[in-house]
Amino acid sequence: MMTALSSGTATVQQHHDNNAEQRRNLGTISGVYLPSLQSILGVILFLRLTHITSQAGIVYTTLLLLISTASTILTWSSLSAIVTNGDIKSGGPYYIISRTLGVDIGCSLGLLYYIGNTLSGSLFVLGAVEAVQHSIRAYYARWGYGFSGHIFPYDVQITSLAIVAAMTGSIHVGGGRYVTVLSNFFLGVTALSILFMFLGCIFFIAGWHTGSLQEYDRSFHENTWSRYEPDPYTGVLPDIYSCLALIYPSVTGLLSGMAKADQLKNPRKSIPTGMFWAIVTSSAIYLMVTWLFGMSISNRTLKVDKFVTASVSFPHELPVRIGVVMTCFGLVLGTLATAPALIAAVAADEVLPFLSFLRPRYEGDKTRALWFTSAIIGLATLPGSLDHISPFVTIFYLLMYSGVNAATCISGYVRPPGFRPTFRYFHWSVSFVGFVWCMGLAFLISWLGTFCSVLSFVLMGAYIKKSRRLAATGMKWGTLGSAVRYNIVSSALNSLAKSASAVPTEVTLSMSEEGRQLNNSIISAEDVSVLSSNVGGGVTDITPEEVAHLHSSHSDFHAKNWRPQILTIVDVDANGNPTNLRTLSLASQLQQAGKGINMVIAIIDQSSTAMAASVASVVEDICGGTTSQDDDNSDVSGLSRSERWRNEEESLSASSSGMDHYDTIKLIKRSKALLMLQMKREGMDGFAEVSTTDGKFFEAVWSAVIHTGLGPLSPNSILLSLPSFLKFEGNRSGDSYCLHRKSRTEAENYLRTINGILNLGKAVILFKSSPSYPQNGDIIPDRGTIDIWWIVHDGGLLLLLPFLLSKHAVWLGAGDGTRKKNRLRRKTIGAKLRLFAVTTSPRENAVKLQKAVTEHLERVRIQADVTVVEDLARTDIARYMRDEMSVDDIPSRDIMTNSRDETMRDKMGMSRPNNPVASLRKDGISTQHMTLGEVFASDCDEDGPSNFTHSDDGIQAASKLNEMVRRESRDANLVVTNLPFIRKDHDSEEYFKFLHTACKGIDNVMLVRGSGAEVITAYA
Template identity: 25%
Template sequence: MSDRFVVVPVETEGGARGSDPDPEADDDQADDSVFEPQETEDGVVPILQYNREPNKYGDGVPKENSPFINNTDNNDKANSNSYDGTNMALFEEEMDSHPMVSSLLNKLANYTNLTQGAHEHEEADEDEGPKKKTVKSPQMGTFMGVYLPCLQNILGVILFLRLTWIVGTAGILESLAIVGLCCSCTMLTAISMSAIATNGVVPAGGSYYMISRSLGPEFGGAVGLCFYLGTTFAGSMYILGTIEILLTYIVPKAAIFVAERKEDEVDALLNNMRVYGTCCLALMAVVVFVGVKYVNKLALVFLACVILSILSIYAGVIKTIFEPPDFPMCMLGNRTLQNHNFDKCLKTEEIDNQTVTTQLWKLFCGTSDLNATCNDYFSNNNVTVVQGIPGLISGVISENMWSAYLSSVPTGESAQDIYMPYVVNDITTFFTLMVGIYFPSVTGLIVLYISNVERCIYCMCITNRTALDSCPDVTSVVLFGACIEGVLLRDKFGDSVKGNLVIGTLSWPSPWVIVIGSFFSCCGAGLQSLTGAPRLLQAIARDGIVPFLQVFGHGKANGEPTWALLLTAGICEIGILIASLDAVAPSSPCQFFLMCYLFVNLACAVQTLLRTPNWRPRFKYYHWTLSFLGMSLCLAIMFISSWYYAIVAMAIAGCIYKYIEYRGAEKEWGDGIRGLSLNAARYALIRLEDAPPHTKNWRPQLLVLLNLDSDQAVKHPRLLSLTTQLKAGKGLTIVANVLEGTYLTKDAESKKAEQNIKASMSAERTKGFCHVVVSSNMRDGVSHLIQSAGLGGMKHNTVLMAWPGNWKQNNDPQSSRHFIETIRETTSAHQALMVAKNVDSFPTNQDRLGRAPSTCGGWSMMELLKAMRIFTVAQMDDNSIQMKKDLQMFLYHLRLDAEVEVVEMHDNDISAFTYEKTLVMEQRSQMLKQMQLSRTEREREAQLIHDRNTAASHGAINDKADTGPERVHMTWTKDKLFTERRQRECNANVAVRDLFNMKPYSNVRRMHTAVKLNEVVVNKSQGAHLVLLNMPGPPRTHGGDENCILCLLHHKQLQSVLDKDLTQTITLTP
């Protein structure tokens, strides 16, 4: 029941009740009060009254659609006054955009991120339809929902078909070590899994969601797909076990392929496994397709059979104490014979006082003649009868304590011995093989969690029941070694006891209890694998991290993964075609399950060590050292069982990881790897802050200043191409832009500009960061970027921008001021500046240029370029030859291959064109002073003068004897009246002679340098694809005096002359 406060009117008694006797004393308080009660004409003052009336004031408002975001539209404005007069007037401004607290808490308490089917999604999209009632998944208790399904998977094909063989081959001690190693790995993983399960809501998909939400989409997708393959191949392993039980122990006569010779028996068995396995797979796939509820109904029957089988084993062990079962074995020397084609374990027998050969004699001698030549080993050894199950108190446990590994063909025997009726190993046995074969039997925990996580009431019971599930295996190892003869334990298929299942010979009351129970146990485990694997694939597909798997995210209307089931059945068929249980078990299921276990433990350890805020598991027995130990055990078992399969599994996971990373996993799940990257980045930034980088480790860290048009689109995308080519993905790149205005009004434009810049960076393959700044003016914004872009020691040291190409036609002199101020600020910040001219003509990332670039100035940042021509300027007193040698030696130490050339410039090289060009520039300043114009008119007049005389820059540079232009139009009056300049009285030669008599001022020398350098560069590198030039320093004039504008224009004119007739140029400030 919720509590509400409601404002109700209450009458006062003569103004004493409900009113303040001294209202003037509280005038200040009344101004600050949220509620401002005022007396009405009737003397009624509203006061607060406590009311317990739930869902009356504000609850159930139709505007609420989400506990986090209120999806409102224009039609909801009529409902905005539904909150008027409520008890939360303090927050009435937020009522229309925020949900009620009670509704928010209710939705948060019932929050679930379980995946929905198509039918549920369609109903969720229908806003006008009735609200769908929440259907709770059927929950099962700890015993039925956790313990018995785990028991069915653990006590399955390996226990019934291979555990006796493992005990007889590895011995009791090593078998206990194998069981303990594998169960410890599973137990530690169960602890980690319980920690993750108690850390929040984990939807169906189980371990995949654990890993992906903890380690990120790359690890989650890679390990999830590998674990899917492992679960699928585990299904084929269970199906092969089912068919082996069917054809070997239940109905051997049902075999389609029958071997006519003994050497063809293995091939015939494998072919029968393939045919019957395919049919069994199709039948199980149909059952799973019909519905999981039928699988659950069948699971109860299968579980009952498993329980009866386990009980019959323990009952048989107890019976051996009083009356051991009679299962004799025939031994020839120390070799076990297959008891199929003879009835008596004798070479000869006495019948009517005559010595008669037996069927066993005929098998080894080929005839029943007493004088026939028999096998040497048969002739030299006697046959004996040994009881296969001597009993619990027989003392056989001491003989079975140690290992007895054998090769597939006994050493020293002739090739004919393998065709004798001996019980031999079909594969060479060793300890690591036993680990790989046994480990899939303890993977029932993960298979259970995939399919049954929604039905588990308490996730912590996984750990407790996992410990109990390992008890039957541990006790079985000891009991098998204490009751059964070692040679019978090493008989994998029970050929020495007339084809009976070895573990069945121990059971009571009949071996058929074990045979039927193991058959249904394998069937149930196969069904669970075929049920869980498609759901795991569907969960991966719905996350969208692997694009080509998205088709498998669809299914039937109720969410059943139809397409994923088809793919699972197809992959499972591959394992069935292998047809060998011993070949399938240690490969795919073992390695992929171990990899999944490893990353579950790694996820917990990483989350704990990083102290991520959302990692707060309620499981009290968890500690990160247990997860680390479990991870180490998983890695060790992977290489112990099969090192080459472990490498293959890791290679597959690595390829999937790189594929997801390449396709761009844009999922943000709050995973631990993000936190690990954050910690690593913080640590690296702190270390970078300690000391500046050494000169030899210097590399350009770029701040790229982009220009955007009115639609917030990038004007010069080739500037990003140049950035990519310069950086090649190395170092820091910050792409920035400045928007004029205030952030409150430019918020939407700022986000749009950032999106457009990121799209252009992606298109041009520029790896870096995007930063959009909103400032009151362009100059301040660029200044802020130059000063504050970057973080800590990871800051830019170079600014890259495009040359203002329309500065001659631009009527706004502020653009020139901004450009010059950018140069000044980068110089003041001790940063390099790169200005790319004609950047739109620069090559793209796909273009390949074969000609080497040319440089002038020898800027060290261009060390990334493999071949260069470097030009340097020599003064009057410099030794050009020595300068060239020094520069060549410097490049040698830098290990750069470049052609060096020294350009000598003399004072008498100043041309008439240079004097005329400089004179026109200086006359502008004098004229503006005399005109006494305002600042705005002065700027406009300066631009007009410059535009009128732009044609003067097109004179011939190569011909030093050419004269300047004959007419120069100037503006002399304030009324903008143009007059024709006085004609020259002297001829061209006199004008040239007068100009050479002028004093070479600084501006003339600067213009001369620009012209001379331009001549050299054009002559040497006019056809070069890229020319790098040192940028002349900016004018020192600051403030708003008359010379400022002209100095800015003069600086730009110098740069224009410097790179005249060059298509692709980058000017640099070191």
């Protein structure tokens, strides 16, 4: 029954996926380029560009066009980074921006875009009315009659309201489907109108055609420079800033190419490409019109006849006059089709309580939003002239562009791990220039209007934050603010650590020698750690769920802002010398690439410390107390040296060896100095501490995990070296191993250490290193190779850590010596990642699994070569890598509930909740301990063989895994795979046998076990 229910749910999911796949059928030209071009080539081109040319002159008009185009190019770079940084669904620009930049910024920018878009609709309506008025006036003038164009008072306003009502009613009755059908027709009309006016102007210059103009209207070089005069219709004297406000709405159709993002085959490629070429094409057309009409028609004609593009058109002016009106109608329909969807999406997200009345009642409902939008468009037409509307349109769009550039600049500079745009030409400095550029243009046009708008924007953001806190909607998108605050705090703490971590040049001990200079010989001791511990109580009885609930420090700290905050446990010998130093290399690389906090702690065995620190003084005292070197080795007290040594040894063991012991403090200081020196050599920012224990190593580690850090800057990942003190010996039969008696106790304590860390809700990273692992300053001849052996899903840490490592400079290779190419290489390539997806059941379909994993990597913007490994399908590898609570263990009623919920949503037409953390969730069940076949539903349709070959001790599975890794990853610099799961009844010898067998003969292995909080989201 369980299988049937799972198959049914999978069928429903497949049905939704097929429908989504069918909707994604638009290419770059039809989905992005043409819609953007249609929005840009609007009313300003036909009715205002020639008039602006007559006032500002050809030179300054060209400059204004280039300034406006530059702002769109800079914003295009930021938008391209956003759209290539996550999964794109319905909702257009608002969805993409809000999910990437967070709810506060995203909704505020979304409202700015909505207001600018609706005001653009008013601009198009007034443009259509004005085109009709100019046409009627031109015909009356041709017949010798004077006509102002006004039939009755307020005729422009009444006509505009009637047009808006008619357009809204047509969309309400017919739906928005015909808008898409007619969009290509309207674009064709626009293209023909542009062609006719170009031909007419060229023929007018040649003297072959005059249209409705006269010969005296032909004049060359009258419009080269500015000649400002009052507008013959409004009486207003323009200036360069008013001309900029009037011309800028002509380039604000940039975001129209993002409206159909959910219908594109490849939105990450189509949107940047389509928007760029739309900008280039439209800019070329605007410049050609400026120079062609400005160089051939008299200044007076361009000022009086604002519709001169139709007056000179060839073969007749009527197609252009009608075409411009139809173009404006098409743009109004486009606005009424997209703007209500945007405001409905904002209302559906429930972030603004005062917009709750616009919330869709069912899937696709936009009725209230449609009439609300039409009301705003109608109210904005009441001034009666597009000259009065265009400055407000310009300011809102410029502020919206400024906000996008500012947020993207901050994201690019802070570089949270979730911000991984694949757009190769993005850099945060370009976004910064775009922010300054757009904000400067807004203040130049109207400093008062811009100031009021910015103030409204800030107040809106504060209102959104407060309303969301009061509403407690439960939606967590992650905010850019939390990432910025994290970066500020972590940078400040790292700077404080640098200023406070001056390594002393000399450290002395209470030994016979005067003191030692810190040198390489002190640090070069390796693998001499003896960590004896006793069995004691701990935190192993706390369930992971309880601890995870208690340690969810910040409810608004989203998974996409997760960073590796690593607590590295460094091994030291009895004298405090750090060993296994490659662990620090790994920690340094993760900290530098992940921009997190690094905390390093060394724990010294306290009993060994006391003996090591005092043995010199004891020996000196015993030897100095003899009366003669020729006696029978007895002192004045009559005790022999051997008897006195036994007494002193017992006294040392019984004496205090804690922090009140001066020699212990000196040894801790020396060990910390050595540790800080090694961190400096690795280029590591972070904090170092040295602690002591009386033999209970696991309790010292637990205490460090609990008490290290500050609030949200507490460690979330614990890095330890795979212990080298676990010595195995083979029996005569050959392949089986058993632990030494002393190592068995150490293994039990070490296993308790790891289990306690996992119960505390932290991720665990065990690292087995060799001298081949690259350190700070090493150069790999070619870029390094990191192999990921993905067996079970741990939430995302197994993918995220190798991705961060791959971006570190150590792994990029020597390069080709060209600085520019090396910078590009460092940004776009990184180390080579190879992912080996392991099938754990013969029923899993390798082809489906490879396709699903490849698509998942594409969604999370991680480039890796995917290979499916089927050789482990008949072993019990999954039993050792996953939790006891697998999918098969979940009660059937949970599956039934989730399946029923999905079915009801499908029948009602409701959309599924857009939760990025659930991007790898199946029927609402956590996938933290599911195999890849269960996560990606890669089982074959027909039942495959179910009899597995199991082994009692797991050696067969570990041996097979080791064989496959040594064969496929023999040239890899690092192998990353899952850390085997630790069960309550797990025998330490059996567990470390498995580890020893799996890692045998592999130089550098990183074993990862996530806590489930490290989720790679589909967007940043």
